[in-house]
Amino acid sequence: xxxxxxxxxxxxxxxxxxxxxxxxxxxxxxxxxxxxLLHLLSRKPFPGNVTPEITESMIExxxxxHTNHTELVAQLQVIRDTLVQAGxxxxxxxxxxxxxxxxxxxxxxxxxxxxxxxxxxxxxxxxKQFTIFGxxxxxxxxxGDDALFLLHSLSRYVPHFIALSSSSPYVQGNDTLFNxxxxxxxxxxxxxxxxxxxxxxxxxxxxxxxxxEHTGVIKSMKDFYWDIRPKPxxxxxxxxxxxxxLTVERAAALAVYLQSLCAYLLERREAAPEEDDxxxxxxxxxxxxxFGLDGTVVHPxxxxxxxxxxxxxxxxxxxxxxxxxxxxxxxLQHLMQVTHEGSDAHYLRQQFDASGxxxxxxxxxxxxxxxx
Amino acid sequence: xxxxxxxxxxxxxxxxxxxxxLSGEFVHRWTRLPRISVYGLVGxxxxxxxxxxxxxxxxxxxxxxxxxAFGLILFEFGYRINLHWLRINxxxxxSGLVESxxxxxxxxxxxxxxxxxxxxxxxxxxxxxxxxxxxxxxVINEENSSGQVTERVLHLVAINSVxxxxxFKVVVGFWVFQTSGSLTQAVSHSGIELLVSAAMGAVMGFIxxxxxxxxxxxxxxxxxxxxxxxxxxxxxxxxxxxSPVLATLTFGLAARHKRVAFSRTERNFGGIGExxxxxxxVFAVSTxxxxxxxxxxxxxxxxxxARFLVKTASVAAFAHVSGIWWRKGVLTGIALSPMSVFVTxxxxxxxxxxxxxxxxxxALTAMTLLLxxxxxxxxxxxxxxxxxxxxxxxx
Numbered sequence: 108x109x110x111x112x113x114x115x116x117x118x119x120x121x122x123x124x125x126x127x128x129x130x131x132x133x134x135x136x137x138x139x140x141x142x143x144l145l146h147l148l149s150r151k152p153f154p155g156n157v158t159p160e161i162t163e164s165m166i167e168x169x170x171x172x173h174t175n176h177t178e179l180v181a182q183l184q185v186i187r188d189t190l191v192q193a194g195x196x197x198x199x200x201x202x203x204x205x206x207x208x209x210x211x212x213x214x215x216x217x218x219x220x221x222x223x224x225x226x227x228x229x230x231x232x233x234x235k236q237f238t239i240f241g242x243x244x245x246x247x248x249x250x251g252d253d254a255l256f257l258l259h260s261l262s263r264y265v266p267h268f269i270a271l272s273s274s275s276p277y278v279q280g281n282d283t284l285f286n287x288x289x290x291x292x293x294x295x296x297x298x299x300x301x302x303x304x305x306x307x308x309x310x311x312x313x314x315x316x317x318x319x320e321h322t323g324v325i326k327s328m329k330d331f332y333w334d335i336r337p338k339p340x341x342x343x344x345x346x347x348x349x350x351x352x353l354t355v356e357r358a359a360a361l362a363v364y365l366q367s368l369c370a371y372l373l374e375r376r377e378a379a380p381e382e383d384d385x386x387x388x389x390x391x392x393x394x395x396x397x398f399g400l401d402g403t404v405v406h407p408x409x410x411x412x413x414x415x416x417x418x419x420x421x422x423x424x425x426x427x428x429x430x431x432x433x434x435x436x437x438x439l440q441h442l443m444q445v446t447h448e449g450s451d452a453h454y455l456r457q458q459f460d461a462s463g464x465x466x467x468x469x470x471x472x473x474x475x476x477x478x479x
Numbered sequence: 480x481x482x483x484x485x486x487x488x489x490x491x492x493x494x495x496x497x498x499x500x501l502s503g504e505f506v507h508r509w510t511r512l513p514r515i516s517v518y519g520l521v522g523x524x525x526x527x528x529x530x531x532x533x534x535x536x537x538x539x540x541x542x543x544x545x546x547x548a549f550g551l552i553l554f555e556f557g558y559r560i561n562l563h564w565l566r567i568n569x570x571x572x573x574s575g576l577v578e579s580x581x582x583x584x585x586x587x588x589x590x591x592x593x594x595x596x597x598x599x600x601x602x603x604x605x606x607x608x609x610x611x612x613x614x615x616x617x618v619i620n621e622e623n624s625s626g627q628v629t630e631r632v633l634h635l636v637a638i639n640s641v642x643x644x645x646x647f648k649v650v651v652g653f654w655v656f657q658t659s660g661s662l663t664q665a666v667s668h669s670g671i672e673l674l675v676s677a678a679m680g681a682v683m684g685f686i687x688x689x690x691x692x693x694x695x696x697x698x699x700x701x702x703x704x705x706x707x708x709x710x711x712x713x714x715x716x717x718x719x720x721x722s723p724v725l726a727t728l729t730f731g732l733a734a735r736h737k738r739v740a741f742s743r744t745e746r747n748f749g750g751i752g753e754x755x756x757x758x759x760x761v762f763a764v765s766t767x768x769x770x771x772x773x774x775x776x777x778x779x780x781x782x783x784x785a786r787f788l789v790k791t792a793s794v795a796a797f798a799h800v801s802g803i804w805w806r807k808g809v810l811t812g813i814a815l816s817p818m819s820v821f822v823t824x825x826x827x828x829x830x831x832x833x834x835x836x837x838x839x840x841x842a843l844t845a846m847t848l849l850l851x852x853x854x855x856x857x858x859x860x861x862x863x864x865x866x867x868x869x870x871x872x873x874x
Contacts, residue, residue, distance in 0.1 A: 131625060133559035133633065138625040139867070147802050196802040198564040198630050214623060216869050463692065464701075 110316045110328070113251030113308055116172075116342030119370055119433065120247035123179065123362050124169040125351050126160055126240040127190070128207055128472075130200035135469040137164035137210045137238065140199050141218060147193045154185040161223045162215040162238045164207075172247070175434030176363045183355035184478070191477050200473040203358075204455065205240055205275030205289035205350025208465040212236045212279075222329075233296065239289040240351040242272060244362045245343035246369050251308025253373070254337045254344045258302055259380035260372045261365075262388055265334055265348055266395035266404050267419050271442055272349035272361055273399045274451035280465055286399030286452040289350050290392070298325065299332040300389075304382040311337075334392075348392075353451045353475040360442050363435035367426040370433060378408055399450050416446050491532030492541055492758070495525045495765075500757045513859050515617050515760045519851035522761030533765045543717075545762040548755030549613060550713040550727040551748050554705060556612040557731020560637045570801035571631060575638030578793035578812070579608045582639075583646065585789050586782055593778060595840075598657070601650045603843060606822050607786050609643035610636040611854065612728075614817025617756060618858045626867035627803045632814045632858070635794065637728070639815070644724055648673055676725035679715060683708050683726075684733020705734065706748055764851050767844050775841030783846055790815045807865055814861035817854030822847055 131138035141163045148157055156169045168186050173179040194201045215235045217227045227234040248254040273286035285291070293299050305311045319325050328336060334348045346365055352358050384407040394402035395415060402415040423439055423446075430439040458471035499521040503514035526533045565572045586607040590600035615636050619629055652669030655661070687708045691701060709727055716723035748755075791812030798808020822843070862868045 131630070132561045132564065133630065138630075140626055142866070143627045143803060143807075146804055193802075195564075195567045197627060198561055198568075198634075214869075 109320075110312045111339045113248075113254065113337070113339040114342035115249050116247035117174075118247055118249050118253070118373070119366055120172045120174055121179065121362050121366050122170050122172050122245040122341075122343070123183065123358055124167055124243040124245075125183075125203070125355070125358055126165055126167050126242070127351060127476075128202050128204060128240055129164050129166065129194075130202060130207075130469055130473060132198045132200050132473075135200070135466040137207050137215070138199060139163035139216045140197065141166050143197055144193060144199060147197060148189070151189075154189060155182060157186075157190075159218045159220065159223075161218060161226065161234060163218050164210070164215060164238060165240065176359060176436075176438045177434060179362060180356060180359035180438075183359055187355045187476065187478065200469070202469070202472040202476040203240065203274060203351040203353045204451070204472045205273070205287055206278050206292075207238070207240075208277035208455075208468050209280040210238065212238060230296070236292055236295070239275070239292050241289065241293075241347060242349040242351045242358050242361065244346045244349070244365050245338060245341060246346075246365060247341075247343050248337075251311070251337065251339065252306065254342075255306045255308060255311060256380070257369055257372060258335045258337060258344050259304065259306060259384070260377065261335055261344075261346070261368065262301065262380065262384055263407050264368055264422070265346075265388070266391045266402065266415055267422065268346060268361060268365070269348050269350075269392065269395035270399045270402060270415050271364070271419065271445055271450060272352050272357070273396070274350040274353055274455065276452045276455055277459070277465055277468060282456070282459070285397050286450060287350050287396045290348065290396050293332055293347075296332045298330055300334065301385055302331070302333045302336060304380075304385065306380070308337075350451070353454065353472055354478060355476075356441060356478070357445070357451070360438035360445075363430065363433065363438035364423070364426065364442055366433055367429040367435050367439065368422070370429045371426060384408070399452055400446060420446055491529060495522060495533055495761055496754075496757050498525065499761045503757070513618050513621060513855040515614060515621075515756070516852045516855045518757050518760035519764050519848075523764040523767060523848060523852075525761075526765040526767070527769050541758070541762055543713075544755060545759045546713050546717070546723055547710055548752075548759035550709040550723055551706060551752050551755065552613045552616055552759075553724060553727040554709045554731040554734075555748070556616050556633070556637065557728040557733075558735040559616075559633055560732055560735065561634075562732065562736065564634065568801055570797050571634055572638065574794050574797040574801065575635045576642070577797070578635065578790045578815070579639045579642045581789045581793050582608045582786055585785050589782055589785055598650070598654055599840060601653075602647065603782075603840065605643055605646040605650055606843070607782065607818070607846075608646065609640045609818060609822065610815045611817040611822075611850075612636050612640055613756075613759065614851075614855050615814070615858055618817075618855050618862070622859060622862050622868040624862040624867040626865060627807050628811045628814055628862060628865040629867050631794075631803075631811045632861075635811065635815060641725070641728070644722060645673060648722070672721050673725060675719065676716060676722040677729045679712060679719075679721065680726040680729025680731075681733045683712050683730045684736075687730075688734055702748060706751075760851070764848055767848050771841040771844040772848050773845075775843065775845035778842035779845035779849060782842060783849060786818075787813075787816065810861040810865045814858045816850065816857040818846070818850040 129138055129140045129144065141159050144166065145157065145159060155171060158167050160167050168190070170179060170182050170186070173182070190201050212232065212235045215238050217223050217234065246257070248257060269287050269290065275287050275289040276282055276285060278288045303315050305315060325331065328338065335344055335346050338345045349361055352361065387405040387407050391404040394404055400416045400419070404413050404415050404418060406413055423443055426439055430436045455468050455472065458468045459465065462468065462471070499518040502521045503517040506512055506517045507514045583604045587600050587604035590603050591597065615632055619633070648669040687704050691704055708730060712726050712730055713723045716726045791809055794812035795805055795808035798805045
């Protein structure tokens with residue numbers, strides 16, 4: 108099966124996908140309840156889209172395509188309220204967060220769908236360990252070439268998104284000392300990490316993808332778990348490094364930050380991306396995962412060491428005019444606040460200190476998601 | 480040379496427990512049947528073969544241990560109940576009330592029609608309302624099930640067990656009033672006893688979490704502290720002649736609503752909890768006699784069928800309105816089958832007052848045995864049919 112043609116879409120439109128945790132309110136562990144919840148939700152029209160995920164303790168929601176922050180956040184809030192209401196009717200707590208703090212991966216059940224069963228067959232326990240929860244943001248691109256240009260230009264900003272969204276400090280009942288431990292689970296997959304360096308869609312399609320397909324290792328774009336990947340059928344690039352934040356408001360803010368950055372990068376005022384930018388990519392990514400906003404990253408062009416928090420603040424300020432044009436100002440201000448107050452990972456650690464238990468952390472995450 | 484009878488009396492219970500556990504493991508591995516069903520069956524057979532070796536009085540060590548085991552299970556059970564859900568989705572509470580009331584009515588009617596005295600019929604009807612928290616929780620933990628049938632069964636069992644204890648105590652109070660003529664004595668045997676039990680549980684539910692918070696060791700020491708709390712509570716309930724069932728259930732509820740960690744990995748209270756469970760399920764049938772089972776089998780079958788149908792229909796009737804599809808409603812009702820352990824211990828506590836229903840009523844003996852062995856199997860099937868239990872290859 109050849110790669111699909113890259114469908115042109117309106118530049119800088121955006122859509123958000125959120126993977127969410129389904130929690131048993133009896134014991135705060137994950138619960139295999141997606142079939143029950145999806146059944147209840149199917150009784151009424153849903154304000155967006157909701158689908159099962161690989162294990163029955165997860166669901167994925169996605170917004171429609173939006174152009175500005177106000178519409179996006181409003182729809183995400185309606186989706187959240189609908190989910191919370193249905194969850195309460197079934198005694199299921201719903202929350203964000205990149206990992207569940209104490210679930211045992213071996214307890215998870217693969218959702219009965221051919222693709223999920225295939226993935227489980229191929230990857231073994233990695234599939235169940237993939238019970239991690241991320242936010243994906245799609246940005247519309249006019250062409251495949253634009254998509255690949257944006258994909259590589261954005262690599263320098265990937266640590267920003269990891270640090271700002273980080274919400275997975277606990278795994279299997281322990282503090283990992285990472286702010287985003289979720290990405291370590293993604294890294295276990297052979298087709299994860301960065302995309303190959305090519306800026307031409309034609310080359311990507313006829314050389315890279317065709318060769319990979321010929322090896323038999325991959326069948327479609329779905330088999331790549333890259334940090335940023337092109338999505339030809341939607342005409343978008345998809346950023347996949349974010350943990351699911353604890354609130355939909357933060358999810359919307361992250362989306363408009365990416366939108367503003369893309370608007371800025373498309374003006375092509377920065378030096379063009381090159382293969383050598385990736386020399387420091389994994390190190391910077393690690394710093395963001397491990398230390399969050401307190402990390403130190405290396406600039407890929409100048410090799411200068413930068414405080415991640417300072418770098419984010421400088422970039423957010425630079426984005427202000429683009430944000431104003433796109434109606435994203437409120438979202439950018441929200442993230443400015445995050446750099447001062449700390450990320451969701453910081454909040455979850457505070458909750459552990461206050462409640463003394465990982466169950467208390469889950470309870471706090473459920474309350475925060477409700478937004479009431 | 481020690482007397483063979485003395486040796487048998489000393490070794491009886493440990494051997495019975497070991498044999499029950501071993502049989503449970505083998506049968507479960509070969510057939511996937513619930514272990515507790517096997518414990519009950521082995522216990523009953525051994526009690527018939529060696530009645531002397533497995534004797535137990537109200538104050539024997541075995542009875543006390545069985546009460547402790549039941550207390551631990553009830554605490555864990557109460558801990559999993561979310562009262563807030565009953566407010567958000569009142570249909571769960573409504574189906575619990577309806578299935579309890581309908582079961583009470585139907586069982587009373589059948590008992591009455593067979594010529595049973597009214598008071599005995601009332602006691603039997605109140606017991607039939609209940610589902611055994613021990614049977615249900617053990618099967619859920621063994622199956623590692625999750626989903627709406629699992630959640631609803633837990634909450635419905637809590638509702639119908641509390642109602643059953645309440646109605647049973649009221650009937651006992653009425654019985655005391657009839658025999659003694661003293662209203663004060665009657666009230667103290669029902670209302671006050673219930674209130675004191677619940678208050679004791681609530682106080683423990685306040686003290687233990689507060690202590691754990693002060694120690695700052697919620698995650699590490701929670702299980703031991705809660706287990707000790709349960710043991711103290713069961714002993715105190717016996718000392719004050721109140722209901723350990725209500726006390727331990729309230730303790731679990733209070734601890735849960737104080738949002739205190741009871742680590743999920745310590746389900747069943749670990750290895751010691753498992754051991755006590757074997758003892759509990761062997762004990763629950765050791766007082767039953769084969770002749771009575773045979774005598775009461777006919778009526779028991781009718782009563783059980785009626786109980787099963789009424790519970791299933793009542794819960795299924797509210798399935799759609801409470802947010803699930805009818806099939807899961809039916810399966811929730813079916814999963815409410817186990818009853819025996821709860822009944823045995825409730826009657827055990829009432830024996831000292833002269834109410835020895837299990838000895839007098841052959842049908843109840845047969846019902847208890849049947850539901851101890853078959854009840855957990857039915858619950859397990861319901862969870863499997865509802866796809867809430869992981870398939871064999873996933874386990």
